[in-house]
Amino acid sequence: MTENETDTADPSHDPFLGREKEKYESPVPSREYITQQLEAQARPLSRKDLAALFSLSDEDALEGLRRRLKAMERDGQLVRNRRNGYVVVDNEELVRGRIRSSPDGSGVVHPDRPGPNVYLAPREMHRLLNRDRVVVRLTGDDEDGRPTGELVEIIEHANQEIAGRYHEESGIGFVIPNNKRLHQDLIIPAADVNGARHGELVTAEVVNQPSQRRQPIGRIIEVFGTRIAPGDEVAVAARTHGIPVEWPEEVLEEAARFGDEVPESVKQGRKDLRKTPLITIDGADARDFDDAVYCEPTASGWKLIVAIADVAAYVTPGSALDNEAAERGNSCYFPRNVVPMLPENLSNGLCSLNPGVDRLCMVCEMQIDREGKLKRSQFYEGLMKSAARLTYEDVDAIHNERDPSLLREHEHLLKHIEDLYAVFDALRIDRQKRGAIDFNTNESVIEFDNAGQVADVHPAERTNAHRLIEECMVKANVATARFLRRHRIPALYRVHEPPAEQRLKNLREFLAQTGLTLGGGDEPTTKDFAALMEAVKQRPDQHFIESIMLRSMMAAEYRPDNAGHFGLALDAYAHFTSPIRRYPDLIVHRAIKHVISKQPIEAFEYTEDQLVTVGEHCSMTDRRAEEASRDALMTLKCRFMANRLGEEFNGVISGVTSFGLFVELDGLYVDGLIHITNLEQDFFHFDAIGHRLVGERTGKEYRLTDRIRVRLAQVNVDDGKIDFDPIAHPLGPDGEVLPQSESRGPTSRNGDKDKGKRKGQSRSRNGESRSRRRRR
Known part of the structure; x- marks a missing residue:
């Protein structure tokens, strides 16, 4: 040829x-x-x-x-x-993926398919903004061994609206984005200012995306004012991170057509579970109930039923509802607010497993043995009526505290709750035998007063009632992954890769500073991580050692290729249990329905490449929601702390940088910065590997996990920043001031005093680098 x-x-x-x-x-x-x-x-x-x-x-x-x-x-x-x-594309030379830009103007492409990130120099980023989707051509490796690339094609511009502060200089208007990963300012022509004034928070629509020689151009569509008003923190955070808030009219019209009750016609052909006492167990402020559970003992263990809202019965591929849900990817939860994936009449109404009403559900029925292992499972479409809506606090009070009023109110469910705790004990044993990692992530709860102001910030309590539901959901997700693999139907798995080599190296170097080790050699298993977590349980710095361990982990992703879940020590895992608030779960439900309806696998709606794209998008929206929620939470924490200027607090050094120390306050999980200018008059070496600042003259060390007393010096609610002044360091576990020798200088790894800067160190005095002033 x-x-x-x-x-x-x-x-x-x-x-x-x-x-x-x-x-x-x-x-x-x-x-x-x-x-x-x-x-x-x-x-x-x-x-x-x-x-x-x-x-x-x-x-x-x-x-x-x-x-x-x-x-x-x-x-x-x-x-x-x-x-x-x-x-x-996705051959040896071309890579498709999403941009993650840096404030310095460079960026990396996260490939849609498994593979290393590709570095883009600033000159390749002129036409791009954070989260844009691109095709790049590999051009080689840089001096650090990173794959480098050049832009070939822009698949999608991800930023249609940008939130930030409007400024005017020399007659030119522009918006500086709140999102620090948006490295280009947005130019605003005079005709499109729409009444915004210098310094005000605004939302601007991007009219023209950036080009090789021009910054992006936009027009202002919303003005918040100079300060974030109470109640606006959610809107600002959502717009900062590009989360859709408004519903298109056709989506609301389509959702309204379903009505408020399940029609009799769609109940036919389903297994009737309305007499099975399935119950929902959620947080006190939950409104969308995805899952319900039921358990009964058997001769060899337990029958565990996990019933999940059948969203796929209402949201069909290609519909306006489906397109909007796919775009949103997931619900985004904020204190006292939620930006849902589906309109409220579905998410809180017809799809939600509310008590005492008929609801369509997808059912995972499992046989669990006495060691907590999954022996058999089956999936089917069901019809249920929730026997009760219980909170975690209710269940904990019934099982542990034996609260008399709750015992009377739920007398008909007490046996079923005890059976759930019995299977939970077995599931927990199986989890421990696998060596699954159980990080104790510390989350904050915001309490509001009647006027809507922040009244208190305190740690969230995680009880065995939370763990019970988690373990039931994990088992249903395991059964789901097995089902998908057995029938070889394309779907999305929840993939969590083992830690990368460099991350493991950094973790081990940090652990060496604390006298700890991680077993497993070059390929540690989850059991090695679990053993390390057990070793730090009684240490006062447990939380921060766990946080460093967590940072060493790879981010979990949605992918059609199953690579297992490292953190849970599972060879296959898929999300099945939350289709009201996660789009990947909805796709998994469609795959299960396709199989149980006995249609040919080749006729399934989704191709493998479509699932690659959808999985990457949902992984992005998952991270986007987390970042937006974190921003809103920090704004609320700042508003709470703004009334406590001058107060002293004990805390822990949670981060060490070349420009200062981040401190997390005890019991509040509020972070703030001690700028290096507020430390002793000394030259400070920043040891990135040892996570510490070391004074050259005094030998004074500030290390990650050290306890410290600080004074609240300044709060900037709009920027979400808190500044502290140091009062005493180091502190003992009870807050007493400990002595620290000032005679020792910074030592090298072999114990000799450094006479020059070590690799990974920078040298600062009064906050000024010898080469340039560093900013936060």
């Missing part, structure tokens, strides 16, 4: 031809088959070449091919070269 000749490919050999015939009257080759044939040809092919390859000649087929190729370009599966030849 010569260079310009093309073989023919038989369309009947397309493994997904059946799916295409169901969807289209004039089916064209599937995306998978097009990709497969392009790879087989091993060279770029034009649309004309591809039409010849697939023997397509009639007008409808050629138009279908044109639309399919255009869609594959739009989704980043294919790119066209200068001769209009199509090339498959």
Whole structure:
């Protein structure tokens, strides 16, 4: 075959031809088959070449091919070269992924498929903003061994609105984004200022995305004023991180058509569980009830039923509801507010497993043995009526405190609650045998007064009632992953990779400073991490050692390729239990329904490449929601602390940087900065590996996990920043001031005094680097 000749490919050999015939009257080759044939040809092919390859000649087929190729370009599966030849992305040279930019103007591409991040120099970032989706070409490695790339194609601009402060200088208006990862200011023409004044918080619509020679241009669409007013912290945080808040009209209209009650017609053909006393157990402020549980003992262990809201019965692929849910990816929870994935009449109403009303559900019924292992499971569509809506506090008071009023109120459920605790004890034993990691993440609870002001901040309490539900959900998710693998249907798994080599190295170097070690050599298992956590349980710095361990972990992701879940010590894991608030769970439900309805696997709605894209998007929205929630929480904490200026607090050094120390206050989980200018008059070496600042003259050391007393010096509510002055350091566990020798100098790893800067150190005095002033 010569260079310009093309073989023919038989369309009947397309493994997904059946799916295409169901969807289209004039089916064209599937995306998978097009990709497969392009790879087989091993060279770029034009649309004309591809039409010849697939023997397509009639007008409808050629138009279908044109639309399919255009869609594959739009989704980043294919790119066209200068001769209009199509090339498959995600090969040895081209990488598709999402940008994560840095304040210095550089960025990294997180690939959609497993692989190393690709570094982009600032010159490659001129046309890009944080979270944009791109195709890049690999160009080699930089001096640090990182893969580098150059921009080939922008698949999607992710930032349509930007929140920030409006400024005017020399007659030019611009918005400085609140999100520090947006490294370019937004230019605002005079005609589009819309009444905003210098220094005000605004939201601006991006009219023109950045180009190689020009910053992005926008127009102001919302003005918050100079300060974040009480109640606006959620709106500001959501807009800062690009979380959709408003509902499109067609979405609300579609949701309203379902009404408030389950029609009799859709109840048919489902297993009737309305007489089974399934109960929901959630937080006191929960409004959307995804899951209900029931347990009864058997001869060999327990039958455990986990019933999940059947969202897929209402939200169908391609509908306005589905498109909006996919875009949002998940619900975002804030103190006293939630930005839901679905409209409230579904999320809090028809889909929610509210007590005493008929609800459609998807059921995972499991047989658990006495060691807590999953022996068998089955999935089916059910119809249920929740027997009770209980809170974690209720269940804890019934089981542990034997609260008389609750015992009387729920007398008919007491046996079932005891059975749930019995299976929980077995599930917990299985968890411990696997060596699953159980980080004690410290979360804050915000209490509000009647006027809506922050009245108190205190740690959230995590009881065995929380753990009971967690373990039941984990087991249902394990059963789900087994089901998906057994039937070989494409779906999304929740993947948690083992820690990367460099992260392990950094963790071990930190642990060496604390006299601790992590076992397992180059490939530690979850049991090695669990053993380390057991070793630090009685230490006063347990929380911070665990936080460093947590930072060494990779982020969990949604992917169609199952690579197991390291943290839970599982070889397969999928999210099934929260389809009201997580879009990946909805896709998993659709996969299960496809199998139990006995349809051919090849006819499933989603292709593997579509799932790659959806999984990456949902992983991003998951991180986005977490960042937005953290921002709103910090604004509320700052508002609470603003009334306590001058007060003294004990805390722990939670972060060490070249410009100062971050301190977390005891019991409040509020973080603030001691700037290096407020430390002793000395030159300070920043030891990045040892997480410490060391005074050159005095030998004074400030180390991660040291206890310290501070005075609240300044609070900036709008920027979410708190500044402390140091009062006493170091402190003992009871707050007593401990002596620290000032005679020792900073020592090297072999115990000799350093005569120059060690690698990983910087030198500062009064907050000024010898080369330049550092900013927060």
